[in-house]
Amino acid sequence: MKGYRKYFRKKIIWFLITFAAALLVNFLLPRLMPGDPVSAIVGKQAQGVTSATAIQDMYNTYAKEFGTDQPVWKQFFTYVINLCKGDMGTSFGQYPRKVADIIGSAIWWTICLQFPAIIVGWLLGNILGALAAYIRKGFDKVLMPVSLFFSSIPAFGMAVILLVVFAVNLQIAPVSGGYGFDMIPNLSWKFIVSVIQHYQLPFWSIVLIAIGGQAIGMRSMSIYELNADYVKYARFLGIKDRKIVRYVFRNAMLPQVTGLALSIGTMVGGALVAEIIFSYPGLGTTIYDAVTTSDYPLISGSTLIITVMVLIAMFILDIVYGFIDPRVKAAQFD
């Protein structure tokens, strides 16, 4: 178990370091910009506000929230302490709701939409890629260009196409939202059915794109492994094809797990934009609303939460990788 412990300790330390860096980036970026961040934000917020006292009030509120009169390291401490208390400030677009409150209701929609979609897309993509590498010939000739094209369509483009075809023209799916607009979230049967109906289009738009990218990656990994020397040697030994294929795909899967960990940040970014198309009540739509209303505290809170989500996902994948990678496994016996 010593190997595992060392591996995990290293991973946890990295997780904490990157978490601290993410906090720092989120804190520093708006403060690094030339000029006074508070007046810049107030300038955006105050477009169309004519009363001078109202603008001064806004300025004072933000100055207090940012604590610009204090030295930077002290500001950072206040920021971290507030975060620990779960306080991310007050939203200005949806005053007087708390940022933590808004994000708390949006985050579950995003998690329940994106994680199943990315995992289903990853699994289907890997199966198709492995089949393409194994069967080759016609299947491969068709699948390769099609997957390449699908992975080239931007997530929001796929979302718009699905929306227009299935919701506007065929009218078999709802156009927008996470549940019927005439409903209040509760645990009734009718509400759940409505949620499932609204779930379909955003879900498939993410899955279809993920399939394309993963299939290409898995195909080249599998071809690479199928041409490796150990496969030829195993064939000479007369080991059955099915057994060889199992070894080959297990080896090809390992880089795919890392690939998923590395591409998860990009995928989440694309999927967040796809949410806007469907007005899905998740974090993507929250950021969009925050940008249109110049709601700085909400943007900062949402981006921090997304970073933390991606961090945790990558951490989990690292742990999974530790269990399935033979090299880490072998370290146990040292």
Add this chain to the structure above:
Amino acid sequence: MKNTIRQVFHSPKFVVGFCIFAAILLTMLIYPLINPGDPLEMIGLGTFAEPGTYISLYDSVTTDTRTFKIADADDNRINSILDSEDRVNMVNWFTVNDIDVSELDISDTDTLLSMWEEYYDSSIKPAGMTKAMRNYYKRLDSNIAKVMNADILTVSEEDEDTGETEEITTIEKTDYVNVDDVANVVTLPLGTDNFGRDTLKELVSACGTSIKIGLIAGSVATLIGLLLGLLGGYIGGFVDDIVMFFTNVFTVIPSFVLLILISYSINQDQRGANTVALVIGLTSWVWTTRAVRSQVMSLRNRDHVNLSRLSGHSLMRIILTDILPYIASYVVMAFILQVSSGILAEAQLSLLGLGPRTTEVPTLGLMMNWAMLYNAHLNGSWWAYFPVILLIAFISFSLNLMNTGMDQVFNPTLRD
């Protein structure tokens, strides 16, 4: 070098990708020559004019006419004013007024019209029918009557001094004008967008800007990545530790989040297309750094590099002649991918409302953003968003194809 390029052009995938990309670039360069003008000029009033050829009604009245007797001209005329909804409404009117419609075929225009002429009476006020609906039937009836009865339309002009109207010309049902003779004809292959701009012209210009953004972002990212990768990989030690620390941190923090934060921190009026491109480049160097570093590390202790070092060659010369040629193919491939992801990143930022400022140049992302803001996807104006999606998909498809093609040339294990 020459040999490598020849080899690359033997890969069918690369050639297909290259041809698509070249075709897009050529259209982008040639189209503005054929159809010059400001792509952001608002030529139409109102939103989303459908694609097609528009002829000036004013000019066509005074254009010389020819007479043609075409058999189904009347039918076409009636069909163009009676859509399926109108037909259903006509039948509804019959049913409301207790007229037997059991034998009426809704697509049989002749019977429908003769029944309408026989039974319709604008003075009847059926119970429960709203005033708006009654007015709709009146309009429908007068439209039908116009097509059925009037043979000659008279166009007249008001005299400015006397205020009398003076007949200029009469138009008969059998009059036709040649489109070529009409003084003003506008062809809009992709209609107009929500601001009344020529969508095709805008699209071509937007495509150019987006590719430029992709190229700038790709160059910046590749340069930073190459520099950091060479630094970390060749010098090693403490420098390498620092490079790897930053690379690891920025691998985990999604670049999309950085993009949002930086773009938001820059005021919109300072956010030109070039600034956005620069910001995208600054947030996407991580991959190139990682790959270049690991390649350089394996090259560092090769014999030819050691020999160079022993011969007392300068660091610059070693990097330029002994290391760069070995990683060049990889760097070019990474650059191609960076260009494609830069174009995508701009589109995503613009959709969030954080794209370049909107007054100077259109970009593919901004066009998409405008189409979505004005609900083009819900009101059926496909020409405002579909060509944009298709263009983005084709640009990244061609770049990805070139990348896989090159990958197969340089990695023989991947060859078919």
